[in-house]
Amino acid sequence: MNILKENFRTTMLRFGLVGSIVALYLAAVGMIETFAPRMLIGTSITLGHVFLLLAAVGSGFFSARELKEHSLGITATAGFISGAVSSLFLVILTFVIQFFVIQADQGSIFKLREMFVNFSPTLLEFLTFGKGLILGNILLIGLFGIMGVLGASFSFLPKRIRKGWINGLAWVFGIGLFSENVGQIFREFNGTSLNKLLFTGKSLNPIAALLIFAIVFAAGYYGVKTATNNKWKTFSPDQQKQGRLIFTVLGILFLVALPWMVGLFLSQALFIIGMYVMMGLGLNIVVGYAGLLDLGYVAFFAFGAYTMGILTSTGELGRVGFSFWAALPFAVLAGVLWGLLLGFPVLRMRGDYLAIVTLGFGEIIRIMALSNWLASLGGGAQGILHIPQPELFGLVLDSPQLMYYLVVLGALLAAFVTIRLRDSRLGRQWMAMREDEDVAEAMGINLVQTKLLAFSIGAAFSALAGAIFAARIGNIFPHSFNILISMNAISLIIVGGLGSIPGVIVGAIILIGLPEMLREFAEYRLLMYGFLLIIMMIAKPEGFWPEKRRRQELKDERDRQLASQTAELEN
Amino acid sequence: MGAILSTHKVTKRFGGLVAVNSFEIDVQEQSISSVIGPNGAGKTTFFNCITGFYTPTEGEIIFDGHYIQGLSTDRVTQKGISRTYQNIRLFSKMTAIENILVGQHPHLKTLWFEALYKSRRFLKEEAEALEESIRLLNFVGLSGMGDHVAHNLPYGAQRRLEIARALASKPKLLLLDEPTAGMNPNESVELMHFIRRLRDELGITILLIEHDMKVVMGISEEIWVMDFGGKIAEGTPLQIQRNPRVIEAYLGRGAASGLNLTEEGEEA
Numbered sequence: 001m002n003i004l005k006e007n008f009r010t011t012m013l014r015f016g017l018v019g020s021i022v023a024l025y026l027a028a029v030g031m032i033e034t035f036a037p038r039m040l041i042g043t044s045i046t047l048g049h050v051f052l053l054l055a056a057v058g059s060g061f062f063s064a065r066e067l068k069e070h071s072l073g074i075t076a077t078a079g080f081i082s083g084a085v086s087s088l089f090l091v092i093l094t095f096v097i098q099f100f101v102i103q104a105d106q107g108s109i110f111k112l113r114e115m116f117v118n119f120s121p122t123l124l125e126f127l128t129f130g131k132g133l134i135l136g137n138i139l140l141i142g143l144f145g146i147m148g149v150l151g152a153s154f155s156f157l158p159k160r161i162r163k164g165w166i167n168g169l170a171w172v173f174g175i176g177l178f179s180e181n182v183g184q185i186f187r188e189f190n191g192t193s194l195n196k197l198l199f200t201g202k203s204l205n206p207i208a209a210l211l212i213f214a215i216v217f218a219a220g221y222y223g224v225k226t227a228t229n230n231k232w233k234t235f236s237p238d239q240q241k242q243g244r245l246i247f248t249v250l251g252i253l254f255l256v257a258l259p260w261m262v263g264l265f266l267s268q269a270l271f272i273i274g275m276y277v278m279m280g281l282g283l284n285i286v287v288g289y290a291g292l293l294d295l296g297y298v299a300f301f302a303f304g305a306y307t308m309g310i311l312t313s314t315g316e317l318g319r320v321g322f323s324f325w326a327a328l329p330f331a332v333l334a335g336v337l338w339g340l341l342l343g344f345p346v347l348r349m350r351g352d353y354l355a356i357v358t359l360g361f362g363e364i365i366r367i368m369a370l371s372n373w374l375a376s377l378g379g380g381a382q383g384i385l386h387i388p389q390p391e392l393f394g395l396v397l398d399s400p401q402l403m404y405y406l407v408v409l410g411a412l413l414a415a416f417v418t419i420r421l422r423d424s425r426l427g428r429q430w431m432a433m434r435e436d437e438d439v440a441e442a443m444g445i446n447l448v449q450t451k452l453l454a455f456s457i458g459a460a461f462s463a464l465a466g467a468i469f470a471a472r473i474g475n476i477f478p479h480s481f482n483i484l485i486s487m488n489a490i491s492l493i494i495v496g497g498l499g500s501i502p503g504v505i506v507g508a509i510i511l512i513g514l515p516e517m518l519r520e521f522a523e524y525r526l527l528m529y530g531f532l533l534i535i536m537m538i539a540k541p542e543g544f545w546p547e548k549r550r551r552q553e554l555k556d557e558r559d560r561q562l563a564s565q566t567a568e569l570e571n
Numbered sequence: 572m573g574a575i576l577s578t579h580k581v582t583k584r585f586g587g588l589v590a591v592n593s594f595e596i597d598v599q600e601q602s603i604s605s606v607i608g609p610n611g612a613g614k615t616t617f618f619n620c621i622t623g624f625y626t627p628t629e630g631e632i633i634f635d636g637h638y639i640q641g642l643s644t645d646r647v648t649q650k651g652i653s654r655t656y657q658n659i660r661l662f663s664k665m666t667a668i669e670n671i672l673v674g675q676h677p678h679l680k681t682l683w684f685e686a687l688y689k690s691r692r693f694l695k696e697e698a699e700a701l702e703e704s705i706r707l708l709n710f711v712g713l714s715g716m717g718d719h720v721a722h723n724l725p726y727g728a729q730r731r732l733e734i735a736r737a738l739a740s741k742p743k744l745l746l747l748d749e750p751t752a753g754m755n756p757n758e759s760v761e762l763m764h765f766i767r768r769l770r771d772e773l774g775i776t777i778l779l780i781e782h783d784m785k786v787v788m789g790i791s792e793e794i795w796v797m798d799f800g801g802k803i804a805e806g807t808p809l810q811i812q813r814n815p816r817v818i819e820a821y822l823g824r825g826a827a828s829g830l831n832l833t834e835e836g837e838e839a
Contacts, residue, residue, distance in 0.1 A: 424686030425679050432673040435662035444648035444677035444740055552668045
């Protein structure tokens with residue numbers, strides 16, 4: 001019993017204090033205050049609250065997980081106490097703000113806010129719910145405790161309830177966070193009545209929130225997903241084939257209708273997501289399949305964009321005046337050539353060395369574009385202006401909605417090429433090279449050819465994306481092609497799952513789409529990136545949607561049984 | 572039948588260290604022969620010279636009528652030499668079938684972009700390659716395991732998969748670097764029979780590096796003994812067992828002089 005007590009105490013204290021540090025950090029960097037105006041449910045629950053209480057939920061969850069084998073009462077209490085403990089530093093902070101910021105002597109040498117700009121009276125107001133120091137702090141501690149229990153519930157609830165519980169919360173959070181966007185989609189469907197039911201102002205209606213939660217929870221509780229899966233398995237192969245066809249058609253219709261459903265602003269986000277999907281698929285060939293860590297992927301993107309700019313610009317730098325379609329093959333070709341050019345010198349390099357050299361090459365392109373030496377060609381820092389938009393049968397693709405189609409076509413092409421090559425000899429060559437370069441060569445694989453093909457095919461898609469990008473925004477400048485693009489591309493394939501095609505799409509939506517939709521918090525973008533990558537590497541290193549191995553020897557379970565039967569007969 | 576592989580004064584130096592010193596062997600076609608020697612004698616270095624991992628500092632290697640010293644490993648493989656590794660080196664995240672498919676690489680002729688429009692030639696070749704892979708998988712006794720990722724296979728199965736991968740390139744000469752390492756006596760004997768089957772059924776010449784003397788003496792037709800990079804003896808298993816220099820190299824001078832050699836030889 002003593003051991004339990006001690007274990008109990010240290011666990012709660014440990015996770016409580018860690019949570020406390022996290023909460024203080026979030027307050028200190030200003031995230032809580034910045035996110036406070038974004039309302040989720042009604043006007044009382046905001047994104048700021050979510051971030052504020054994140055630490056409490058986390059510490060409750062982790063201490064409950066540690067004490068999993070004990071009774072429900074103990075884990076729930078542990079969750080409550082560690083949640084309450086995680087408010088410790090924030091409680092101290094409220095007093096610090098009260099006495100050192102608000103009541104600070106004007107003549108005092110020690111000015112806290114010069115260092116910690118985010119420790120503002122507004123933050124104090126938010127932390128104490130406007131109820132004054134004493135009552136506010138009691139509320140804060142209590143709320144943190146309750147959130148600790150909520151976190152603990154993720155661990156102690158029975159599996160069946162837990163799933164619906166977590167999904168329900170996630171759905172409410174997601175719809176609440178993107179209330180405006182969801183509302184926009186409903187408006188396109190003439191659903192103003194539905195909008196009135198669901199949303200009040202810019203956030204979710206509390207009753208609607210409860211409703212959504214109830215629906216999702218019920219779906220999870222009654223196992224709708226597994227039931228559907230089981231039902232699907234009872235269909236005959238022909239029916240399944242038809243079903244798949246129907247889903248494909250529906251999927252295509254959805255992709256076609258999407259930009260008109262979501263409106264102008266989100267279409268622009270979709271365009272950017274599509275562009276990164278295209279780049280991600282290309283980079284996936286280089287990094288995911290061939291295992292060549294390329295950190296200078298932006299170079300090919302820049303090459304495509306600049307080629308498009310130089311060939312089509314109607315400004316003073318455009319001397320050729322090609323149309324978009326005439327210039328497109330040249331842009332792709334330029335990317336491929338640069339891929340080969342980069343490929344040759346780095347053929348003998350591996351791993352870290354390759355990463356450093358490609359990183360350098362990526363920067364070289366940007367700096368060359370900036371230099372006076374190439375200013376007559378690429379315009380130097382002024383860039384290339386007046387790049388015309390593509391035109392198709394007299395229709396100018398001048399809106400994000402129309403350009404979206406172009407990008408989707410490019411991404412589909414990239415996916416098609418990736419799938420076909422993956423399942424061929426070349427795909428196996430790449431993967432063998434990734435696993436063990438020496439042995440791959442000893443299997444008769446020509447490494448020079450295999451590497452150059454990976455570089456140039458990957459480069460082609462990046463250049464294609466660059467060319468479309470140039471035509472979309474009309475003016476290109478060297479600073480548009482900084483290292484962040486390479487980092488985005490590489491992060492999204494890692495988050496999605498190296499070597500996985502759906503993973504690239506998921507990664508692009510999470511890393512590119514979400515920040516586009518949450519533009520007002522752009523200053524925290526890189527912070528969240530880093531946080532997400534660290535969490536991914538610890539919790540799910542294979543990515544959100546890892547690659548599945550193809551089954552080739554035995555097509556299905558029936559074959560497998562047949563094989564084991566024949567094996568038995570032979571013995 | 573003549574020699575399929577001849578090495579002529581092959582020497583490999585790493586700085587001042589002579590790892591292989593004027594080593595000469597003649598491997599007869601369709602034979603099973605072994606290179607043995609104490610740890611660190613230079614056997615694997617010698618294999619690496621033959622397969623192109625290293626370029627010999629001096630000397631010539633003649634395989635099937637061609638000089639092959641200094642060729643890159645992929646060219647050597649295309650000439651018809653295939654190998655396995657002392658510490659298994661499978662493509663560990665690929666499935667067993669995929670490993671064997673990679674092994675067939677030298678015999679696939681379609682161009683890479685044919686996969687994009689699935690030319691008839693491509694589909695035919697892929698189907699044949701898959702069929703051949705499954706055949707090889709069954710041949711090494713791994714039927715039903717083709718869809719397992721290589722590093723999830725049991726140790727013995729990995730060894731056999733590595734041999735299947737080596738066979739996939741349809742070699743004339745197969746180099747096996749300590750194939751029984753880490754196996755128990757029963758598995759070793761099983762593998763010994765399997766190696767003999769390779770020669771008898773597929774007509775492949777086999778050259779082994781092996782420490783397990785039971786295996787070496789049991790299947791080799793000719794043995795070369797290596798010590799400090801040089802050849803100290805060659806001959807049939809019987810001759811090698813009687814050779815005092817071999818016993819000296821393995822057991823030390825004192826032990827060698829204390830043994831009654833003739834008696835042991837007669838027993839064998």
